[in-house]
Amino acid sequence: MCRVVDLRQAVLAKNDMAAQVLRAELTARGTTVVNLLSSPGSGKTALLERELLLARERGVAVAALTADLATENDATRLARSGVPVKQVLTDGLCHLEAGMLGRHLDGWLPEDTRLLFVENVGNLVCPASYDLGESLRVVMASVTEGEDKPLKYPTAFGLAQLVVVTKTDIARAVAFDEAAFRAHVEQVNPGVEVVLTSARAGEGLGLLLDRALAAGAGAETHTPVMAGRQSSHGHDHVHGNGHDHVHEDGHDHVHEDGHVHVHGDVHGHGHGDVHGHGHGDGHDHPHVRPAAQTR
Template sequence: MCRTGDLRQAVLARNDAGAQALREELAARGTVVVNMLSSPGSGKTELLQQELTLARTRAVPVAAITADLATDNDATRLARAGVPVLQVLTDGLCHLEAAMVRRAIDGWLPAETRVLFVENVGNLVCPASYDLGETLRVALASVTEGEDKPLKYPNAFGLAQLVLVTKADLADAVGFDEAAFRAHVERVNPGVEVVLTSARTGAGAGVLLDRALAAQQGTPQHRPVMARTQDPALTHHHHHDDGHTHDDGHHHDDGHQDGHGHDGHAHAEHGHAGHGHGGGSQHRQDAPTPVRPLPGHPSR
């Protein structure tokens, strides 16, 4: 009889294999993926919009996928930058997976794209477990969320190759302790770069684009090593040969522990039964927004 742990490992192993294949295929055409993780309201969309606008100003061919449970609000905002943008609706699923990214870009991603930014679902738990074929993984946190975020979400920050702090202009007003935040990041991810940004003042503008282009040009990226402490919250991980560490907190038994099923399985939390995930809306400045459905998950 197959155990839940075995199923979980199989699900993540399949995702990792697909992610590695996607990474290699995109690298062969000169494209890298940047996976952006944060909680809702961190300012991720605003920062990305500014980076996309900067890329267009510099004539750097980039594109963006933004994922959400519902609405295409984020894609509408990002499309103002004047670059190709695709909205993926996850139909209640709390994260993206490599297969979803592959289906999204099929026939859509321009061949000359150097950087594909993926704005993951606003969540610091589920997305941390899934490699999307990225070359650069970025974790973001706003100063309004407090200094303990890296300790509360050690997988999200512990696997990051770049940490961005947003809304830095509000740091004094909310009493943000930068030194404490940096110490907490260092605890879960020694040596990772931490950069303060502000969409309002322009602090840190271009850092994300610059790091993405460096990755695209082959600059070696930070290799996270999860901090080993006596704190159980920082030790529940399993490791893969590709250098990624994944959260053991998500149990897959034909579906997620949180009630979200895959590939036509029931979605207990949201009441969906038999639905596949993924709806795509393509946004351009010069045309109405067409909607292109994306197929659901392949059966497991």
Template sequence: MCESMDDVTQAVLAKNDGLAASLRDELTGRGVTVVNLLSSPGSGKTELLGRVLARAVEQGVPVAALTADLATENDAHRLARSGAPVKQLLTDGLCHLEARQLRGHVESWLPADTALLFVENVGNLVCPASYDLGESLRIVLMAVTEGEDKPLKYPTAFGSAQLVVLTKTDLAEAAGFDESAFLAHVQRVNPGVEVVRSCARGGEGVDIVLERVLAVRDGAPVHRPPLAPRPHRHDDAASGLTAGRVS
């Protein structure tokens, strides 16, 4: 009897979840806190991450970053300006990262003294939301230019967030962004989650994001959203395909 596509997809996700749980235990035992950053393309997460990395380096925090893209090493070059160790992962078209890929980089590249590892996921609010990477903290970012209804359109991403960052707040008035509606939509899909406002180029929100991450590293309780639905239908995920090339 043939398995349905849903059965295969759920099996792939279940396998990933098992690997992620094992990786989380392993990294926690090593004193490494992993932060998974999810957003649409153009949200400003690379700009914000670069400034958070630079601030961590200034404070003497052993920090590193893995950044994933379908092509180019542009983001890795930008993030490396922070002074933190950075590694680019090219996915050859795959729209998300999986725990298996992260494990491979932890084993082959991660500096031994790392205390914080930021993972900049592929720019996409659909596929990456279904995959646990073994992170200790999941941050979902959204720019004001994307519209206040995005939490309702992407409930799996926003519903699984342990912290939400609203970026490019300096453009809110020009974009006609309704922040009150946005905050209401976030709370509808993820009651109780904190929302941090950020304008990375002006520095707003950078210190707060780093403070929240360091608090998790130091054992502060993390917001635990209810289990979000994972209606992930994708041919690559269902067939178990993963990235084939790493820079």
């Protein structure tokens, strides 16, 4: 007898449940979450700082939470806007998760917050799969990153509800092909809006704020085609002898709070139940064969 269980899907399902609860709680108190994703160096923090300043000028109660592996540099920059800002250090985790976000908001987020901008960890791989309870998911890319960025990271761009191009003030200098970029975005996410911005020159300033406020007011947001066809390739075979053979494209370190770290190709073997090593840091690490190469 062989039972197929999708390990990674189960982990993401746990996160999705937490995201639904968080979304409902924040919506009930009138707070809209905007999840910002991008590569490092895209200009995400610079644009967000300008948008926070504009929100304050307009009298919009706004806050920002920014996540990084190390340093509080981004929080220091965003705090110059005068709005509530919190830095989250992920201690090596490459993305935020709904449960983690909820714990950091508890006791910190002002009750009257209308918009919460979440600056996710800077990469377009890990954060793409995790719903944070947001009402608007925004993916940013600078003109310096290449027109084929959407094709290289189809999950991130394919699940976006808004795509923001940054640093347009230097578009001509780097020979950015706007038409090609838009065509590639359309290829992975048909119908999604693409807006052009420059934090330095002020181009497109306020568009992100406007779209966030509209989402919070109940305006219809873009529904990505990819949202209905996400799948995971990980699986484990449970045989009649009670042995679990877990096969993944990458092995998962599953932590007590639901965090998953994916590394190389491995096979985990459990007997009856999946066994793990408990460490003093509260992390559970399943038995795995070390990967030959890390990614």
